[in-house]
Amino acid sequence: MRNTTAGICAASLLVLANCASAQTSVYDCKPVQLTEADNGAILNADLANDPFMQSHPALTQLNDRVWTVHGYSLANCTFVITDAGVVVFDTGNNIGQGKYFLSQIRSVTDKPIIAIIYSHTHYIGGAAAFLEGAAGDVEVYAHPLLAEISSTEVALAQGRWRRSNMQFGAYLPKAGPDARATTPEPDFDTDEDRAFGGLPVTHAVQDGETVVIGGVTFQFLWTPADTLNSLSVWLPDLETVLTNTVSNMYYPLYTLRGETYRDPNDIIGSYDRLRSLPIRYYAPVHGKPISGKDDVHETLTLQRDAYSYTYNQTVRGINAGKTPDEMAASIHLPPHLADAEGLNEVYSEVSFAVRGIYRGLMGWFDEDTTELHPPEAAVLGQAIVDGFGGGGAVLAAAAKAQEEGDYNLAAKLAKYAVDAEPDNDAAKLALARSLRSLSQVSVSLQAHNFYMTEALDLEGKTNRFAPPADPVFAFSAKLPLMRMSSIDLAKLLESRINPEKSGSLQRVYRLNLADTGEQVFVQIRRGVAEVTGQYSGSVDEDVTLTRPELMAALTGRLPPETCEPISAVCDFFDIFQ
DSSP, X not given: OOEEEEOOOOOOHHHHHHHHTTTTSGGGTOOEEEEEOTTSOEEEHHHHTSTTTSOOOEEEEOSSSEEEXXXXXXXXXXXXXXXXXXXXXXXXXXXXXXXXXXXXXXXXXXXXXXXXXXXXXXXXXXXXXXXXXXXXXXXXXXXHHHHTOOHHHHHTHHHHHHHHHHHTTTTSOSSSTTOOOOOSOOOOOSHHHHSOOOOOOSEEOOTTOEEEETTEEXXXXXXXXXXXXXEEEEEGGGTEEEESSOOSSOOOSSOTTOOSOOOHHHHHHHHHHXXXXXXXXXXXXXXXXXXXXXXXXXHHHHHHHHHHHHHHHHHHHHHTTOOHHHHHHHOOOOHHHHTXXXXXXXXXXHHHHHHHHHHHHHOSOXXXXXXXXXXXXXXXXXXXXXXXXXXXXXXXXXXXXXXXXXXXXXXXXXXXXXXXXXXXXXXXXXXXXXXXXXXXXXXXXXXHHHHHHHHHHHTTSOOTTSOOSSOSSOOOTHHHHHHSOHHHHHHGGGGTBOHHHHTTOEEXXXXXXXXXXXXXXXXXXXXXXXXXXXXXXXXXXXXXXXXXXXXXXXXXXXXGGGSGGGHXXXXXXXXXX
């Protein structure tokens, strides 16, 4: 990797004074070493050189029965060789990853795959690949909440999928200075290998439930982590735990792609529960496995304390009346935690967690009453531009801040100019330049990829509101959609109605599902949709379609030529990506 130095502040009194009071962050003038990553991306050297970013495929044996495949992708695959066959713990993101994990299992044993355990929602997409290694039915064990994905999660699947692809750099080049920041992640050429291959859950396990599989005792523990449906598995006879709880980076108590609130108390409780076990072998979903009771306990304690510190100092700040901005700038892990292996902010950042905790506990209002009814961005931007004496003056100030390495300030100033004049190419390029610099100095891959994605979007090099040409993750909403009842499926139309198109419409449609024989009623009342399974009033129009067509409409994948016979769905609901 080639190193360069960036971010040295120039001797300007105004900006230097601002920098001198805020040089705790690489985003506002603190010098940072840059390096060229293997894919050509210009990155903060601390990010590029972190072990989290430099992993290599390995197969590690923990004991006589347990092996872990790690370093191949963001997530590991652990397998347990029982007397009857192989039990797999996590399967990867897609069919291609599942095939690789199966090949690693086959390098150790020819025993059939007899069961799969999902640690949580995220790494179920490779499961179908393991059917090639089975001799019969494969049982699938998971937390009950994974088997019962909520309609809210399905309704948001398309938006979260887009942001997930932003988070992992799918809108960015694979190589070159603007390339994505990413862990070593396999890239597949075929649609088959990129496809989502999750299998339905056959056993939704209870907390503490014990199952003997092939002579090995598996005890299932509900241990909330980055999802509430996270599951740990304790193998008491082997002194081994398989879990999603510990990671090889600072845990994303909030993730930029968007999630429901991740309560740190739940996560801390999971650590404490694991710390109570006499664990000798630790097989995590992320990072290298750990052996030795003392090392396992120390790792659990350090990570538990990091999240406890983040949460409790945020609560302390809330009680003191501090704003999210103030706390994000001032709450940092103490050195013994910040420097501990596996707690680097290379994936997510403490400041993101602080903001997420504040919003999760207190909501959006931070006591700044000017934000109760703020001016629209265009109005505020124009006022700022006018106050500076014109757009040119604002961009000159942004350029000065950019030159001095105060990229945050430069970006904010340029953003005001863009808000005032959205078609001002000079303003958009100035903002893109600052966002590119912010991406390069970022300490986390999430920040790098979001900053760079918006920069390229402003430059017209990508469209972050369209599906990426080469998504990192397969669109996985289809599996929960398949499990939903037709009425619950159709109720998702309620969040797809377009009020501009339906604002004057009062009409009742009967959806006749030709393949299932079911009927669903859709009432449209001036911009509001209500979906029911029964309706006693008069129906204005019958619409015939199939359940797969309804699913395609709800996931933005209904071909335009299919719309004509079901125009009632196409005309008033958002169904296209």
